[in-house]
Amino acid sequence: LITLTTDFGSIDPFVGQMKGVILRIHPDAVIVDLTHGIRPQGIREAAIALGDSAGYFPPGTVHVAVVDPGVGSGRRRLALEAGGHLFVGPDNGVFTSVITASPRVRAHHVVAEQLFLESPGRTFDGRDVFAPVAAHLDKGLPLTEVGPEVTDYVLLPLPRPLREGGRIRGEVIHVDAFGNAITNVTAEDLASLGEEQNVRVLAGGAETPLAEYYAQTEGRGPGALINSAGRLEVFLFGARAAEALGLRVGDEVLVVAGEG
Amino acid sequence: LITLTTDFGSIDPFVGQMKGVILRIHPDAVIVDLTHGIRPQGIREAAIALGDSAGYFPPGTVHVAVVDPGVGSGRRRLALEAGGHLFVGPDNGVFTSVITASPRVRAHHVVAEQLFLESPGRTFDGRDVFAPVAAHLDKGLPLTEVGPEVTDYVLLPLPRPLREGGRIRGEVIHVDAFGNAITNVTAEDLASLGEEQNVRVLAGGAETPLAEYYAQTEGRGPGALINSAGRLEVFLFGARAAEALGLRVGDEVLVVAGEG
Amino acid sequence: LITLTTDFGSIDPFVGQMKGVILRIHPDAVIVDLTHGIRPQGIREAAIALGDSAGYFPPGTVHVAVVDPGVGSGRRRLALEAGGHLFVGPDNGVFTSVITASPRVRAHHVVAEQLFLESPGRTFDGRDVFAPVAAHLDKGLPLTEVGPEVTDYVLLPLPRPLREGGRIRGEVIHVDAFGNAITNVTAEDLASLGEEQNVRVLAGGAETPLAEYYAQTEGRGPGALINSAGRLEVFLFGARAAEALGLRVGDEVLVVAGEG
Numbered sequence: 001l002i003t004l005t006t007d008f009g010s011i012d013p014f015v016g017q018m019k020g021v022i023l024r025i026h027p028d029a030v031i032v033d034l035t036h037g038i039r040p041q042g043i044r045e046a047a048i049a050l051g052d053s054a055g056y057f058p059p060g061t062v063h064v065a066v067v068d069p070g071v072g073s074g075r076r077r078l079a080l081e082a083g084g085h086l087f088v089g090p091d092n093g094v095f096t097s098v099i100t101a102s103p104r105v106r107a108h109h110v111v112a113e114q115l116f117l118e119s120p121g122r123t124f125d126g127r128d129v130f131a132p133v134a135a136h137l138d139k140g141l142p143l144t145e146v147g148p149e150v151t152d153y154v155l156l157p158l159p160r161p162l163r164e165g166g167r168i169r170g171e172v173i174h175v176d177a178f179g180n181a182i183t184n185v186t187a188e189d190l191a192s193l194g195e196e197q198n199v200r201v202l203a204g205g206a207e208t209p210l211a212e213y214y215a216q217t218e219g220r221g222p223g224a225l226i227n228s229a230g231r232l233e234v235f236l237f238g239a240r241a242a243e244a245l246g247l248r249v250g251d252e253v254l255v256v257a258g259e260g
Numbered sequence: 261l262i263t264l265t266t267d268f269g270s271i272d273p274f275v276g277q278m279k280g281v282i283l284r285i286h287p288d289a290v291i292v293d294l295t296h297g298i299r300p301q302g303i304r305e306a307a308i309a310l311g312d313s314a315g316y317f318p319p320g321t322v323h324v325a326v327v328d329p330g331v332g333s334g335r336r337r338l339a340l341e342a343g344g345h346l347f348v349g350p351d352n353g354v355f356t357s358v359i360t361a362s363p364r365v366r367a368h369h370v371v372a373e374q375l376f377l378e379s380p381g382r383t384f385d386g387r388d389v390f391a392p393v394a395a396h397l398d399k400g401l402p403l404t405e406v407g408p409e410v411t412d413y414v415l416l417p418l419p420r421p422l423r424e425g426g427r428i429r430g431e432v433i434h435v436d437a438f439g440n441a442i443t444n445v446t447a448e449d450l451a452s453l454g455e456e457q458n459v460r461v462l463a464g465g466a467e468t469p470l471a472e473y474y475a476q477t478e479g480r481g482p483g484a485l486i487n488s489a490g491r492l493e494v495f496l497f498g499a500r501a502a503e504a505l506g507l508r509v510g511d512e513v514l515v516v517a518g519e520g
Numbered sequence: 521l522i523t524l525t526t527d528f529g530s531i532d533p534f535v536g537q538m539k540g541v542i543l544r545i546h547p548d549a550v551i552v553d554l555t556h557g558i559r560p561q562g563i564r565e566a567a568i569a570l571g572d573s574a575g576y577f578p579p580g581t582v583h584v585a586v587v588d589p590g591v592g593s594g595r596r597r598l599a600l601e602a603g604g605h606l607f608v609g610p611d612n613g614v615f616t617s618v619i620t621a622s623p624r625v626r627a628h629h630v631v632a633e634q635l636f637l638e639s640p641g642r643t644f645d646g647r648d649v650f651a652p653v654a655a656h657l658d659k660g661l662p663l664t665e666v667g668p669e670v671t672d673y674v675l676l677p678l679p680r681p682l683r684e685g686g687r688i689r690g691e692v693i694h695v696d697a698f699g700n701a702i703t704n705v706t707a708e709d710l711a712s713l714g715e716e717q718n719v720r721v722l723a724g725g726a727e728t729p730l731a732e733y734y735a736q737t738e739g740r741g742p743g744a745l746i747n748s749a750g751r752l753e754v755f756l757f758g759a760r761a762a763e764a765l766g767l768r769v770g771d772e773v774l775v776v777a778g779e780g
Contacts (some may be wrong), residue, residue, distance in 0.1 A: 009697035013569045016554035020576035034276035049273045056280035072733025120707050122733050124748035177269035187380050213332025213382050228384030294536035309533045316540035437529035473592025473642050488644035
């Protein structure tokens, strides 16, 4: 099983070409698109998508990530094992979430050029390097065969919420397809404030009452809930909360305990 | 074989997570995307897409539909058998077309929580409930094992065309990717008016001559034809009829017999 | 293995229906989406996508192309073998690139109606004709069984760059998801000018220095490089070159040798 996460969108045949390369090497591979809708060069967004998703796949799955503004330059190529899954892609921080969530990580610098495709250009490592390496790993090639182990891989500073006494200062990290504003505040962060029923969530200048499901606040304006990724999410039933509240990635969301 | 129909779009990794869950339970499952481009909360649109499409898949296919504004609330979860196919999703009318087209339906209220995934939130039954239930059904779990049979499932009032003497008053039910305006008037409705050659179709203030294929009216303005779903469709060769004629979902399309 | 290339987009269930038809005939078929993001009626764009991509798939792959404004009219249906791959679709030039790149082509007029699906309309050969024919070919049906051989298939005049002494007059043939402007000038064209280091590329009124990878010109405006399809491509690191330079499909890109 191989998953693909890219910023290639759905217009160009790039993803299809990667699948062709994989199936030529490993005809029995099962390939799943995680998403190709990462914003161009959205490394941080891809890191979060991978961190939220990898665990839902069977152990041993090979996850390929191609969000790669540095393609063709000196930036390294990585293949790594974390949490019982394999990951292949550029060494630019796209694996930050899966690495930091795993107690033990084995990362290798991919230099085994005999695995690569010959190519007229240096702009598409997804097809020419990462796809064939993933196919070989999924077929059973040991991770040690792709190149030497490294430990100085790139980790991005993913924004963590700040705890200030009875307040949590979080931020919007993603706006999903429904216009929900997902924050970096987790269920654990919220629980750390004590009694949930007294928590107030402030987002985009509005107070968004805490709910358990979307329809709970129907007709009563925006709300907030812990979503199925375990994150605090600001929503507006039947509408797009981010637009309605003017919330964008990076905007502050404040959680205040008690009567605050 | 499992198909997926959702309003998740292509930006988020939600669909990918559902596939991971299915493949973890049932590694040999073949998964096909029917569409993830249903408008947010477009239950009616999904009902029509499923009704038009399920029959093209092999008998026994499990169709999962996740257009689910009521997720996490008290709305029921359904698994049902209709027309030799299985369907899994919320009890909100999304299966209206497949149910009404089938002489015999066995519907069960999905309550077998041991099949569900544990989740930090209640916002993603697609991943936490419907995907695992579909995987188990595709693997052979009898429908009776998911919960008790029910007969009071939700059916939506899908708009039917009105027959008024020699006229049919239909409406636009979908605008497709090419800008064609699909109506709820069927080939049978049209045939019921008698001689087809004398039928006039009025849509968006224009008379759209009846054709058999798009290129037939090239350079001569909009036309209408019976499409491959058996529905009357208003088109404009090489252009977007809906925009050109100002047609939107719900707008009237009139079919008049004879010299009208 | 069967690939699909269409202009169906991701809103409608058309692609899903084609997959259902294929899997009903050939349950073991592996189906890969090449792209469904071809612009409506973009035959030329599909021809280029197929030409760039088919070779990355295993020999014997069946490639289905459905960009088909003439569907339902008298335009022919083709199945052909070129370069060790099979192709199925309308005879409108969509196979121009794969045909012209292949020394030997066997093309057949698809008339074996017993392979087709019955349909209420004539608007969806993708589902009713090309999908079942592709499924049967992938299952082993000889090409000769679909209909008589033909040699007068449609070829589109794909724009070739003009060589004028020390200059190459090319044009933009595609703008990709990143806003890169892909031209019809190839690495071979460029090499024919002699020493690459002295080549100047002029696009959208700007001189775009030749680079080897995107990040090479970071902070220094647009550049040009030979991409992984072997084509000259105008880019702007971290931004959309086509928008920044006002480049559209058909616009001229000039390559000048020496001091020019």
